[in-house]
Amino acid sequence: MARLLLAESVPRDGQVLVLGAGGGLELKVFAEAQPEWRFVGVDPSAEMLKLASATLGPLAPRVELVEGYIDTASEGPYDGATCLLTLHFLPAEQRLHTLTELRRRLKPGAPLIVAHHSFPQGEQQKARWLNRYAAFAVASGIPAADAGNAIAAIGSRLPALSPEQDLALLREAGFDEVELFYAGFTFKGWVAYNPS
Incomplete structure (x- = not known):
């Protein structure tokens, strides 16, 4: 693209x-x-x-x-x-x-x-979108634990x-x-x- x-x-x-x-x-x-x-x-x-x-x-x-x-x-x-x-x-x-x-x-x-x-950065919206990202990763073959670790890092470390x-x-x-x-x-x- x-x-x-x-x-x-x-x-x-x-x-x-x-x-x-x-x-x-x-x-x-x-x-x-x-x-x-x-x-x-x-x-x-x-x-x-x-x-x-x-x-x-x-x-x-x-x-x-x-x-x-x-x-x-x-x-x-x-x-x-x-x-x-x-x-x-x-x-x-x-x-x-x-x-x-x-x-x-x-x-x-x-x-x-x-x-x-x-x-979105509101607490509930942020959690919803990160969970969607994790669910997509799992559906694509990423282990659930790895997807969970990824969204935890994105949510807490990325500005x-x-x-x-x-x-x-x-x-x-x-x-x-x-x-x-x-x-x-x-x-x-x-x-x-x-x-x-």
């Missing part, structure tokens, strides 16, 4: 910033699908970046891997950016800073694709926000045309654009 959303706006020879590059799986998917795109992948873990380099294999020359956070990323400007399964680790103030810096590094009209845990709060932060960071493109139990995904 992220690849298709990027391809709507990123030119054939575009450059894409991938914040939270992890082990390089999304970089590989993007690079295989778009043979002329170039990438900057940023991640705070040197170990994950080594894995990303191995995952990319012969595609690695088109990717600059940078150890760090958004402030470590070059200024660009980039034709598009992604931040997948990352923002839910950041408290609201740090998340706003990250989103603002992502937008500042994008060309006018360029897309940002984000996806992460985002669910998750509600979808309304996430949307407000994207707008406060200066993005416009923010659109929800994915919703699956506790996960949400948005595409947003740097104003032209």
Whole structure:
């Protein structure tokens, strides 16, 4: 989905910033699908970046891997950016800073694709959505004890926000045309654009 959303706006020879590059799986998917795109992948873990380099294999020359956070990323400007399964680790103030810096590094009209845990934060609603997430995991073959441990960790350790709060932060960071493109139990995904 992220690849298709990027391809709507990123030119054939575009450059894409991938914040939270992890082990390089999304970089590989993007690079295989778009043979002329170039990438900057940023991640705070040197170990994950080594894995990303191995995952990319012969595609690695088109990717600059940078150890760090958004402030470590070059200024660009980039034709598009992604931040997948990352923002839910950041408290609201740090998340706003990250989103603002992502937008500042994008060309006018360029897309940002984000996806992460985002669910209602009221006590009863939060419990309901986490339990739904666990039930889906169990139905997918995950042992019930592991699913229970996962939702306990998500509920107590992640500074998750509600979808309304996430949307407000994207707008406060200066993005416009923010659109929800994915919703699956506790996960949400948005595409947003740097104003032209």
